[in-house]
Amino acid sequence: MRLVTLKAPRHRHRKRGRPRLTRRGRVVLITGVLAVVTAGALVPLLLIRDPAPPPRPPEKTRTLLIPEGWRAGQVYDAVDKALHVPPGTTRAEAGSARLGLPAAAKGNPEGFLFPATYPIDSKTTPGGLLRYMVTTAGERFGTPKVAQGSRRSSLSLYETVTVASIVQAEADTEDDMGKVARVIHNRLARGMPLQMDSTLNYALDRSTLDTSHADTRIESPYNTYTTAGLPPTPIGNPGEQAVHATIAPPPGDWLYFVTVDPGDTRFTADYDEHLANVAEFNHNRRTATS
16 A cells, blocks of 8 residues: 655745835835925025015005185195195196096186195105095085086086185175175176275285285186176185085175174175175274384
């Protein structure tokens, strides 16, 4: 009998080596290494850079006050000083910039540089500030109330602003504005010259209470002693109160007025009474001067 010897089965043993990465694994590994290296390089660079400057504090806004009744020339000078630009810069800008004026103004902003307090800063320009004033005037004077009041008085908007500029210059108090406006309307209705000293002062580029007979004979379209009707332009920049007084003056037959003393303006339709008031005014002036 043949004996069969049983052999134990052979087991193959695989050698354990390093794990093999897939292509995706290689990409992830390389990216991570680069990130670590880059971060390590940036840290020293950030450490040797100058620190970022602190943020600048917000610029403090200043203001410019334009009083009621100022003439355009006074506004130009004030803007030059407020914006620290050479004298005459704003006047030149007013003649060349498009300010959005009404056609009747013919490029002259007198009367439409609205009196108010305006914010200014280092970026404010003369032209931009003038346009802001004209835009404000358009908003305040272009209301239906002003338009209707102008039509009732048979005036255009430009003529209304012209009358208001005289009212602003002539009235001693807010209460007198409506009465001064009524005198102007009454004189225009009768075809009488306005005979306003404020228009003479504008023609002579001055501001005074003393008007001589020689002044009343100067040749100027602003001499309302010799020329009937309104002057060709406003004589200053009126505020809303003067405009509202112009479109809705109180009833009255007054044709004359004179401010005898500060706060004491006398209105009358009687010429002799007016002459007496003028004499009192002159006496008070002489007394004050002496």
